[in-house]
Amino acid sequence: MPEEVIIVRESPNLSGTVRVSGAKNSALKLIAASILGQGATTLENVPLISDIDIMCEVLERLGATVERDGHSLCIDTAPVESFETPYELVTKMRASISVLGPLVGRFGQARVAMPGGCQIGARNIDMHLVGLQQLGVEFAVDHGILVATTPKGLHGGSILLDFPSVGATENTMMAACVAEGETIIDNAAREPEIEDLANMLNAMGAHIEGAGTSTVTIVGVPLEDMHACSHATVGDRIEAGTFLAGGALLGGPLTVEGIDPASLRMALTKLEAMGCDVQVGDDFVTVSRVNPLQAADIQTLPHPGFPTDLQAQFMLLTALAQGSSIITENVFENRFMFAAEICRMGADVAIDEHHAVVTGVDRLQGAPVESTDLRAGAALVLAGLAAEGETIVRHIQHIDRGYENYVGKLQSLGADIERATVELGG
Numbered sequence: 001m002p003e004e005v006i007i008v009r010e011s012p013n014l015s016g017t018v019r020v021s022g023a024k025n026s027a028l029k030l031i032a033a034s035i036l037g038q039g040a041t042t043l044e045n046v047p048l049i050s051d052i053d054i055m056c057e058v059l060e061r062l063g064a065t066v067e068r069d070g071h072s073l074c075i076d077t078a079p080v081e082s083f084e085t086p087y088e089l090v091t092k093m094r095a096s097i098s099v100l101g102p103l104v105g106r107f108g109q110a111r112v113a114m115p116g117g118c119q120i121g122a123r124n125i126d127m128h129l130v131g132l133q134q135l136g137v138e139f140a141v142d143h144g145i146l147v148a149t150t151p152k153g154l155h156g157g158s159i160l161l162d163f164p165s166v167g168a169t170e171n172t173m174m175a176a177c178v179a180e181g182e183t184i185i186d187n188a189a190r191e192p193e194i195e196d197l198a199n200m201l202n203a204m205g206a207h208i209e210g211a212g213t214s215t216v217t218i219v220g221v222p223l224e225d226m227h228a229c230s231h232a233t234v235g236d237r238i239e240a241g242t243f244l245a246g247g248a249l250l251g252g253p254l255t256v257e258g259i260d261p262a263s264l265r266m267a268l269t270k271l272e273a274m275g276c277d278v279q280v281g282d283d284f285v286t287v288s289r290v291n292p293l294q295a296a297d298i299q300t301l302p303h304p305g306f307p308t309d310l311q312a313q314f315m316l317l318t319a320l321a322q323g324s325s326i327i328t329e330n331v332f333e334n335r336f337m338f339a340a341e342i343c344r345m346g347a348d349v350a351i352d353e354h355h356a357v358v359t360g361v362d363r364l365q366g367a368p369v370e371s372t373d374l375r376a377g378a379a380l381v382l383a384g385l386a387a388e389g390e391t392i393v394r395h396i397q398h399i400d401r402g403y404e405n406y407v408g409k410l411q412s413l414g415a416d417i418e419r420a421t422v423e424l425g426g
Helices: 024-037 049-064 092-107 126-133 165-174 192-203 239-252 259-273 306-319 337-343 376-386 408-413
Strands: 002-009 016-019 040-044 063-069 072-075 109-113 138-142 144-150 156-162 182-186 207-209 216-217 231-232 253-258 277-280 284-288 324-328 346-354 356-361 366-368 390-394 416-423
Touching: 002 376, 016 284, 016 408, 024 040, 024 049, 024 072, 024 192, 040 253, 049 072, 049 356, 063 366, 072 324, 092 109, 092 126, 092 144, 126 138, 126 165, 138 408, 165 192, 165 216, 165 277, 192 207, 192 231, 207 416, 216 239, 231 277, 239 253, 239 259, 239 284, 239 306, 239 376, 259 284, 259 306, 277 408, 306 324, 306 337, 306 356, 306 376, 337 366, 337 376, 366 376, 376 408, 376 416, 408 416
Parallel strands: 016 253, 040 231, 156 182, 366 390
Antiparallel strands: 002 390, 002 416, 040 072, 063 072, 109 144, 138 144, 182 216, 207 216, 253 284, 277 284, 324 356, 346 356
16 A cells, blocks of 8 residues: 655765754643633744644643644634543643643643554653642542542642653643742653743743753742743754764764754764764854764763753664664663664664664665654664665655755755655555
8 A cells, every 4th residue: 555655775975054943842731831821822932843733732622722834833722622632632642641731720620532643652641640649639530531629729748759750741841830839840851842832931921030950949930920931942953963973874974953053962972982073162063973873872961961852862873883782762662673673774772671773884774764753763864874875764654743844955965865656564
């Protein structure tokens, strides 16, 4: 049956300048936060990706009016009356669980289907619930629907997260904005997207301090004091890291614009350790390489550690580096599914639980491969650019979830790549 694929051919280099889109992992939460604004919020620098389309549809089904003009979204949540999200949409994308906090904040209750998304781990939402429970939220499960109520209202609390979960920090922070009293979240996630969300919530009338650090303090305000605002999404550091990995793979020089280099500090450190030259400016990073790639050990950790969302891209680099590297995945237990696909192209990767031993090879060979998740798909496309012959990447809907015009941007950098609809069995 016909299937849209990405066809990649060996390319001599990736070089030039590319501007990254707004951060997927931020924009999705900003859209959810607009529920608390109870009016027409304008979001700028919103990427044109399928995950955003799903989140917009979730809000529309809740009653919001959503209008899109290029990279701008106008979301009027004043008409929202429903606090139940549609099962068929929520199960497509795990980030949709982020409407839980703002719905509870606005209505004192919510009904949200258990989330879906990439098959890269259990994605247990227990931490979301523990944080919200400290604010007075009670939970039950009704035929796959998570039912939240606040019989005694929302109140501030002292919350210590077992793990600095981004989603748990965001959901708790959004609900705490309108909880009575003060809330302190310790061991909070420190990702730049947390800070971006806090900046928008503060522009809406919230009182949040410490976002981007391990301790976030929120002083609740009455719901009626929250209002709509205008806000621009930060640049996508993971998209930037993906293109930088491509530049490192093929030599560059490749420059990504529209990103705070500080948000990629650990990844840039690893690029330098692998033999790349890295230059940074206020909102850009340039990578180039003339000597062979060198092996490097990598372990994924919450920010400011090495991002799990760049693990596949850097596994690709180590697959063609001189020597052996050890990659340790500490965030998602199934994220090594990428390894099986790159091994089809000639890579030497041995998996031992949450460790991968990668022994560098001289060449990769083009082959038919499948995107197992968003980041693996993007990395497989890059692998095809460095592989002999032709690579066909299937299941590219995963890539479309998080990369705007990925093929077009790579073409602008010199990649021999195209999207095509072909007849494939299986």
